[in-house]
Amino acid sequence: MINSACLIVSKPLGVELSALGIRTAWACHQNGFECKLVFSEEGVWCLTENPGYHTSMINDFIGEDGEVVCIREDLEKRGIDEDALVDGVEVIDAEEVAEMCEDFETVNYF
Numbered sequence: 001m002i003n004s005a006c007l008i009v010s011k012p013l014g015v016e017l018s019a020l021g022i023r024t025a026w027a028c029h030q031n032g033f034e035c036k037l038v039f040s041e042e043g044v045w046c047l048t049e050n051p052g053y054h055t056s057m058i059n060d061f062i063g064e065d066g067e068v069v070c071i072r073e074d075l076e077k078r079g080i081d082e083d084a085l086v087d088g089v090e091v092i093d094a095e096e097v098a099e100m101c102e103d104f105e106t107v108n109y110f
Contacts, residue, residue: 003034004033004105005033005034005104006035006100007021007035007036007108008039008040008107008109009037009039010039010041010042010110012045013045013048018043018054021043021108021110022054022058025037026061029061035067037066037067037068037069038071038097039070039071040070040074041074043070043074043110044074044078049084055086070089071091071094073094074094
């Protein structure tokens with residue numbers, strides 16, 4: 001049985017796959033799975049404080065002690081300042097992602 005999952009969201013705000021990744025993380029977290037939500041590539045746009053479904057789900061996930069991280073280099077490539085992100089997001093370096101994923105039984109990419 002899988003007890004932990006790392007969910008990587010690389011699709012931008014407004015794309016259904018990004019919403020699916022966030023909803024999957026929420027379902028895992030609510031059912032007691034160790035879960036981390038990682039935003040990379042164009043997915044970092046989902047973390048900007050825009051009104052809507054993505055931001056609402058992310059805030060709810062963080063509010064229930066869900067772990068959300070994003071990759072610093074992907075923010076920098078897109079000119080997004082860390083201060084523009086939803087509160088509670090941890091910014092990590094790209095080199096940390098592989099090591100972090102090794103700690104999980106499954107890694108899902110959305």
